[in-house]
Amino acid sequence: MTLCPLPVSSDGCNASQTFRLVEQNSKHSLVISLVPDFRGDLSCVEKVSKSGLDVFAHNIETVEELQSVVRDHRANFNQSIEVLKRAKDYAPVGTLTKTSIMLGCGETPDQVVRTMEKVREAGVDVMTFGQYMRPSKRHMPVSEYVTPEAFEQYRILGMDMGFRYIASGPMVRSSYKAGEFYIKSMIERDRATFSIRVS
Template identity: 60%
Template sequence: MSLRCGVVVRSVRPRVFGKYLCSSVRAVSSLPDEKKGFLQNGPDLQDFVSGDLADKSTWDEYKGNLKRHKGERNPKILVECLTPDFRGDLKAIEKVTLSGLDVYAHNIETVPELQRKVRDPRANFDQSLRVLKHAKEVRPDVISKTSIMLGLGEVDEQVYATMKALREADVDCLTLGQYMQPTKRHLKVEEYITPEKFKYWEKVGNELGFHYTASGPLVRSSYKAGEFFLKNLVAKRKTKAL
């Protein structure tokens, strides 16, 4: 069983991966009553999503409930949080990292050379890399995870250099998937990557030392097939810590 959550704090403006890849995330001043009740009474642990954690009191309540559900209901729950870059706010990164999660996920989306084309101008590769690196510095045992979308015009040398930089930043898990154009208003697909090429990048990821690399046309950051591996990795790290 896994618990995934998206996190937004007030200090961060709604952030979009450009007007191209995602719709914007809406930040609100407080958590609605129905969501508070949802947290207090126990969420559906497969589908729980939290995107409106805007103030400190609500964040503390969320963190407390998260730990309670893990400790009292099912200690085997795998908690993965997919976060924004918090505009480089290291304290925000630390809050999430120390909240009781198992997997800290933040997607870089594309290679450095295409960041301005693909993502919001406020986002950049170096800042995203700092997010992932700082999460590991705060909690060396946390599993860090990121995702790259292919087919946006990148070349092989750029993909390899990006993967190498991620591994040097101690990123544990990487997913690579095919970019698909959601609407005509979004960026066009520059190339449909072959299954063979995706298999090649999976091999490269394993050779670079990622603990887990998922690479395929339909792979996304929430790829379910990696859940079993992540749970085992979390269990091993917890055992080692003891």
């Protein structure tokens, strides 16, 4: 199950209650929460991280240098990196963190690599890369259609950097069904291994 961002209530993150209920009542579901940056409110990040999720997902959307062009003006790269880093710190053992970026927004290969390095330094386990497609004429135009070969190079590089899983291709989106089956089996293996170690 993928849950998109829910409204932030006065206590900062009513979504955490929803995630906890889903986890308690549907033990066999994969609960992936795609959340905002909570405007940097780390108490919210902590509550959501500890709510029984399998995957804490927050998308950085683009490379660091293009954040102000691509994202809402209230979002910023360093804040997103801090959210992902803290989520990894707060979450129970076995919870994965995940982020996604779109390519074809005007980024350079060097910028993509530097962004990947910073994401990995934050402890992120899973990263996806997809092609930016212009939703309407009101949105920014596509700068480049990235080749399948370039997407594959980013996938290989990401695995070499130590990411647990990379999905990279023109048609990949942040909610990538083919990848979710693999992620679910990876989580189950991790938790089984952890249970053996502590028993």
